[in-house]
Amino acid sequence: MTQFLQQLINGLSIGSIYALMAVGYSLVYSIMNFSNFAHGSVIMLGAYFGFFSLTTLGMPFGIAFFIAACGAGFVAVTLERLAYKPLRDRRAPFLYFIITAMGASILIDNGVIATIGPTPKTFPPELLPSYLQSGSIQIGTLGIGRVDIAMFVITAVCLVALILFIDFTKMGKAIQATAYNMKASALMGINPNFVIILVFAIGGALAGVAGVLYGVKYQVFPQMSSITLKSFIAAVFGGLGSLPGALLGSLLLALIETFVSGYISTQLRDIFAFFILIAMLVIRPAGIMGKSAEDKA
């Protein structure tokens, strides 16, 4: 029982990080209908922004966190402006977007390796606030890592804020309308360019937060961007383009992963993730929460 609860908590904590990352994939997909594979690199950059603000610049953790979110958001928007906008203007097929995203990802990842180097960096514990220090809180026989709790709480706050933003503000409604039908909402006076920038900024900022949290729990390293592929799988699992889907998919995927690695084997964990991906695509490509509709010819 204890082991079960322990795994459950691990799963929820990893799932919450996946969710933060997956939201970025899903938001962009909902508006632009392509999988932004450069998102992983934005997450990685966010982690580095946080790390260097904290260590080199000596900022307090809260400010470093803020810088990471803003920096990552800025990178995401820049990418949109420089790389995706020209493609949009040309109405290029979605595959060109994917390739461009891959190219940008190669560029950023290797740029980091070439300048900062491939060695992983660890957040120095003495600079972290107490709630992110290692160690755990004992509840009976159950040990809950403090980092895990903090991660879960920070993620939950961010995601609740996002949902409130999307459901209750004018800008959020603009995003929903554009996701539903870009042409029609443009005719209603919603500037699609603005919505797209907004979406990249939000996705990027959350990526920054996710990157720092991931870096605190594990380490900061250039290959982080490929590890975030998991969160992409989660987004597909839940239904690309659907926010609740991204959340649900992330939690489910993380739980399945932790239980597989806890009860079956750690090696099987990754294979499992990809099998789930393919199985889901075959059985229900639109994902758990996605809409599947017959195309109009």
Add this chain to the structure above:
Amino acid sequence: MLSSYFQQIIVLVGINMIAVLGLSILTGFTGLFSFGHAGFMAIGAYIAAIFVARLHLPFWMAVAAGAAGAALVSIVIGGLTLKLKGDYFCIATMGFGEAVRIILNNIEYVGGARGWESLPQLTSLWVVLVLAVAMVVITWNLINSRHGRNMVAIREEELAAQMAGINVFRYKMVALVVSAAMAGIAGALLGNYIQFLRPTMFNMVKSTDLTIMVIFGGLGSISGTIVGTIILTVLPELFRNFAQWRLVVYGLAVVVIMVGRPQGVMGGFEMTPSGIRKHFAARRARQALEAELRAAERESAA
């Protein structure tokens, strides 16, 4: 005789060419994008290595088995995923490629994640050259037939292709299987040339590389595929000393090409006598039509 370094580059170009030609059939001509072709290469490479190093069978048999193995797997994958729409096929192939890599990581029989060292070097310059030329001919003959035209029709307008009696699923499958078999051959040759295999050699970056070569050369052009493969294989080799910056430039180049010249170097144009003739005939016919339309307009205005 050629210097060994030069020979090595030619062999790598040849091996890449075989894989990229296959992908060109799938992506350039049929319009399906795959981010998992390194997976098919891996299957070919490992099967061939098992045939040679574990079962001690002849090399040609190993290459054939590598091709067959990749083709068989592609039939299963295609059956499951070819009905998926655009983006999702792409994602599924990506999942497939990664799954292959991770499975290989866990099979100790072939060295697992550490890799498999000291394979025999059976791939020679001549084998690669002969096979590469053979693949160019096969691709050319396939594309310039009713089967190839059906594939292009699917790329151009899938629904109209269906309405023209083209079995879209079957032709997508043919394109996938042929491309997988060719990737399998390339993998088999690669392992037996560089004499070691490691699952990370076949990661998503490798798959993306292959796709980028096709796009760089120009979708729907065999000569473009050849030119693209040569340029994108040779250039990074020449800049090997710049190590990591090489990949930075590579990534940048991809973005710049996509944004600036998405039709690639050749843009569907074939650099062959018939291709050149076709190009000029199209231009002449278009100019004649425009002239006629202008004349008609003047007449109606008068």
Add this chain to the structure above:
Amino acid sequence: MSTILELKGLTKQFGGLTAVNDVSFKVAEGGISGLIGPNGAGKTTIFNLITGVYKVTKGAIEFRGTPIQGTEPYLIADKGITRTFQNIRLFKNMTVFENVLTACHTSARYGLLESIFRMPRYWKQEKELNEKARGLLEIMGLQDRMDITANNLPYGLQRRLEITRALALDPKLLLLDEPAAGMNPDETEQLMRLIGEIRKMFKLSVLVIEHHMDLIMGVCEHIHVLSFGCTLADGTPDEIANDPKVVEAYLGSDEEKKSC
């Protein structure tokens, strides 16, 4: 006259929306029939149901006496039903000639290996395909435009090429979806004559969706009128022109009737 195509109680629902509701009509063999109705009446949906693009929710489609609903689209084309599209769908980056040549593929039987190894049958049948495509283009008056990329054709010729491509499959029944859309009266007139000619020359039956009333009234022997997915009227052009319900549907009335 015998019937080539018969719809029996055809119904199509998208989720909760009924796009086509219990529609039945016949297309006479060798005749030209029209399918008309206001926008959103379900005309193109019926074409998509006949050609297998959409799955039939209820009802039956019989082609020459055998049901074809649930058949794969390419097999329906094989049986002899081809179509054109409302928003032209050519193989844009192919030349005019290649567009038609591609569609001729059902006339050849050589296999994959025969083309890879360039066996005798490949050469023989490729030559036949080339001749067939050339012949069709000549009949349709496109022989001077053969080498142009389809994309660069003016609109009217694109429509004509699309019909040529459909004819390359030797169809028994040709479905034309708004062939005169965007054409001036002159071009429409030309098209009317063309449709009549190809019907005779290729011994075809034609079912045409159209908004141009002069075209419909001019060429069709039989007309079926749809409104909001339901049958409104069915009869000869004269009967239709004088049907008060049809006049009302087109010109509108005080109370909108949305249900059948």
